[in-house]
Amino acid sequence: MEVRTRAPGKIILSGEHAVVHGSTAVAGSIDLYTNVSLRISNSSDVDDGLLEFQLKDMGLAFSWKIQKIKETISELGFPLSSSAPSFSSESIKLFATLVEQQNIPEAKIGLAAGISAFLWLYTSIQGFKPATAVVTSDLPLGSGLGSSAAFCVSISAALLASSGALSSVSSHDGWLTLGESELELVNRWAFEGEKIIHGKPSGIDNTVSTFGNMIMFRSGKLTRIKPSMPLRMLVTNTKVGRNTKALVAGVSERACRHPEAMTAVFTAVDSISKELAAIIQSPASDMLAITEKEDKLEELMEMNQGLLQCMGVSHSSIETVLRTTLKYKLASKLTGAGGGGCVLTLLPALLSKTIVDKVIAELESCGFQCLVAAIGGKGIEIGFCGYS
Structure with missing residues (x-):
């Protein structure tokens, strides 16, 4: 067998x-x-x-x-x-x-x-x-x-x-x-x-x-937790390697130098995560409700990315992805350690395949690898x- x-x-x-x-x-x-x-x-x-x-x-x-x-x-x-x-x-x-x-x-x-x-x-x-x-x-x-x-x-x-x-x-x-x-x-x-x-x-x-x-x-x-709505992301692999331990240590060192400011950053991230989880789990009865939830998720992703930049873990390759997707009015954030690695871009349910293809083509012309993935499956x- x-x-x-x-x-x-x-x-x-x-x-x-x-x-x-x-x-x-x-x-x-x-x-x-x-x-x-x-x-x-x-x-x-x-x-x-x-x-x-x-x-x-x-x-x-x-x-x-x-x-x-x-x-x-x-x-x-x-x-x-x-x-x-x-x-x-x-x-x-x-x-x-x-x-x-x-x-x-x-x-x-x-x-x-x-x-x-x-x-x-x-x-x-x-x-x-x-x-x-x-x-x-x-x-x-x-x-x-x-x-x-x-x-x-x-x-x-x-x-x-x-x-x-x-x-x-x-x-x-x-x-x-x-x-x-x-x-x-x-x-x-x-x-x-x-x-x-x-x-x-x-x-x-x-x-x-x-x-x-x-x-x-x-x-x-x-x-x-179990999502109540379909979620689809464009995952862009910048192919830039990074040292996760060094990035984690860098955030800790910044927190030591600026304890009050970084505590506020971490508290804000905590609020974003909790709100994001609540939105994902809340029922969505129709496409209008899903679209409203997607709008909120996009804002939270942008806020989270801004706070990650405050922590010092973004990278020029990540910023290139952010600028490219923003041209198409799409929200993105790094995922994981940062300093390279992968970037997430929310693909709304009503977004046309034509736009997705254009975004992917532009990102791949920068040497990045693009993968479309459904989130929260088996x-x-x-x-x-x-x-x-």
Whole structure:
């Protein structure tokens, strides 16, 4: 049996950076996915088998002899319980040695932590069975769209499904969705994978990718919310890399230099996030009501962007996107860490395709990548198919 999974990326609609200082943030899933195909061998001669891992979009393939994996991590006692235990630093060092034995191109060395996460998740859940896992993704790496979380969620769900730990509750378009307890299980495993990759993630990305829809997040507390209106965004990837830790530190340093002013900024962001969440959840009976809500959301996005500029996390590439979309009377804001990365532009329900195409053409002429995404859809989904 082949198990297929897909997990969505995420955007932060409001509250980035300010959330570190106690403000509310709102995040939502997007219909851009990381897909995993997993085939586990039923061969009785397990020790002679291979664990194969392909990152198809990048043209990269890795493989390990099962016997070699066993020898390397034998002292750790794998597989582990399906309740998603925490990894140890000792175990990650051993997995890192397995990754180092692969010929990862120098330009792709940043993928090493993700490959370690895959190996840890695989052996923790499946143990030492030969298998082939293939990963493809719509999500650009390192752009603030939750690509690593979608990877961890999709891998975790595929492994748990193939081990019989998950059962579906409904289906649509060939995809199965999971019940609440199964989603919680996938999320716990995915969070461990995120920790291997990022060290101290907030848990926002993997939670949005697992459960879908939207969440409000404040001071470590996550509240899931469900939008009552369709939301569509143009996501513009500036392709400008940034150092998230440095940007976060810069905001904190500015807050130390100007405590009263920055406290007012963070308080304003908190109000924007709460109002935005209330608008998204409030009922809209007709197109006029939806249009009125979109107008308010556009104003809130512009206000949030202005406050992010106050925090010092905008960038010339982001400003180029803002100027371009403003020419078409569209509201935009950065999403995530800033300093480059991605920019969101709200696409109103009545906006013509002609205008959208013109905006995209102009942005792409600047060297940017444009993706149109629906916000607040489904989370992790699973499919099964037989093969001969």
